[in-house]
Amino acid sequence: MDLEIAHIPLSFYVHIPWCEKKCPYCDFNSHAIKDVMPEEKYVEALLIDAQMEINALRGRTISSIFFGGGTPNIFSALSIGKILTFIKANFSVLPNAEVTVEANPSRYCISSGKQIEESLLELRQVGVNRLSVGVQSFNDNNLLKIGRLHTGGQAVDFVNMSLHIFSNVNLDIMYGLPDQSIGDFHLDIEKALILKPSHLSVYQLTIEENTEFSSFRPNLPKDEVIWSMYQKLIQELKDADYHRYEISAFSLKGSECFHNKNYWLFGDYIGIGAGAHSKLSFEDRIERQNCFRQPDKYMEMVLKRNGSHKLRKNLKVEELPGEFMLNVLRLIDGFDVSLYSSRTGQKFQEIRKLVNLAEEKKLLTIFGNKIKPTMLGLNFLTDLQEIFF
Ligand code: SF4
Structure with a gap:
């Protein structure tokens, strides 16, 4: 193996593993807040985790930073800013790097109790330049059936506020929801297009193992209904000038998500936080790293400062075709x-x-x-x- 590391873009991922409540379809590493969320301790662990990567990433430049979850906007902008400041002070980061925070529509930022407009403005002030909003649907009935806490009206208000503050906003939308009709989905797409975000990510709901929906299976639309929804989606977004550049991602001109595209182009990324993954290229090998998933265990291990909070594995040569194609063919x-x-x-x-x-x-x-x-x-x-x- 002879890799030219300087030509492989590098992204930085930060995982925030808490949500107000666990959605019944979700198999991400997300945990409902119990009594208190250890925000300060977790940020401390993230900074130690990042610090341990400084040597490995010396000489490389970070092109994008992504706060994913969970629900990252459950943390205060102060915490997000603290992490961003640390990354920028200790790593080489492109001046115009894309900095995304995933956010769920809510009336206020949980950790600080601030109204949402104020907390979004603060996020922009600390250096965030892209927001990815977990809307999923604008239909109250469909939202209720997938266990979301917001209403369609709250989602519209949140997105309008986001678009007022950020020029680059993604909406996550899902289809194939329990008892959803083609008409329901058509209205969701129509509402999303009226809001005109720069980016849309649209996914089919699938039932994943170890979720509430896998134990209590909801009544999903028939395959032919889901197929019609999918075809409608492709056509309507095309008519509205959204360019489909990945199987589930659509953008207005110039608004493709750099961070995700780097994953799909088999670029490198370093991930910090509970359950975060990394893929790093070295001249003679490609390494995958996985951090402990349980937030408490992750924090306990990181605080030992000996690197035992993550497992490392070199990709075998015979694994490379599959790993590469899994991404680029999207x-x-x-x-x-x-x-x-x-x-x-x-x-x-x-x-x-x-x-x-x-x-x-x-x-x-x-x-x-x-x-x-x-x-x-x-x-x-x-x-x-x-x-x-
Ligand atoms: S808000 Fe998102 S990350 Fe959190 S439980 Fe629901 S789907 Fe999972």
Whole structure:
């Protein structure tokens, strides 16, 4: 393996693992706040976690920072600002780096009790320049059935306020919700388009293991209804000039999410926080790291300051084709063949047969140096990705 690290973009991820309440469909590393949320202690642990990465990342520049969760806006802007200040003071960060915070519509910021407009303004003041809002739906009935705490009206108010304060705002929307009709979903898309955020991420609700919905299965729409919703979505967003650049991501011109696109282009990222993952390239290897998931355990281990809060594993050479394709084939415009060797250190010729097989199955196309999934490949993405494992 011979990787040119200087050419691999680096992103920084910070995980905030708490939510007001656990949603019944959620399999993220998120935990309902019990009595108190140990915000101060957790921030202290995050800074120690980040500090332990300074040597490994020396000489590299961070292009984006992303606070994900959980519900990061459950923390005060003061805490988010403290973490950002530390990252900027101890790592090289691009001056125009994209800095995103995921947020859920709520009347106030839980930790500080501040009204939402004030806390959003404070987030901007501490250096956040992009907000990703977990709307999911604007329909009160559908929101109730997926256990969300906000109403459609609160979501509209929150998004309007966000758009007033930030020029770059993403809305997360879901479809295929319990008892949702095509008409319900159509109205959700219509409302989202009236708000005109710069970015939309639209996902189908799936039932994941170890969630409340896997034990108490809700009544989901039939497959043909979900298929109609999906087709409606693609057409309506296209008509409204949203460019679909990833299987679930749509943006207005110039507003693609750099951070997520870096994941999909098999770039590098360092993750700090409970359950955070990292993928880091070195000249001779690619390493994956996973932090302990339980917040208490994570904090306890980080405070030992010996690196035992995360597990590290080098990717095997035979795992690289699958790992690479799992990400890049999500991109609608695909990738240039040279990206394979620059991101994995392996020769493209070694996977040529598999690429040809996928082409024979009409799941992808090869045009000059460019490889991209076909519409069939996007609709059967798992089948396409599996070819490379
Ligand atoms: S708000 Fe988001 S992260 Fe939190 S439980 Fe619900 S879906 Fe999961």
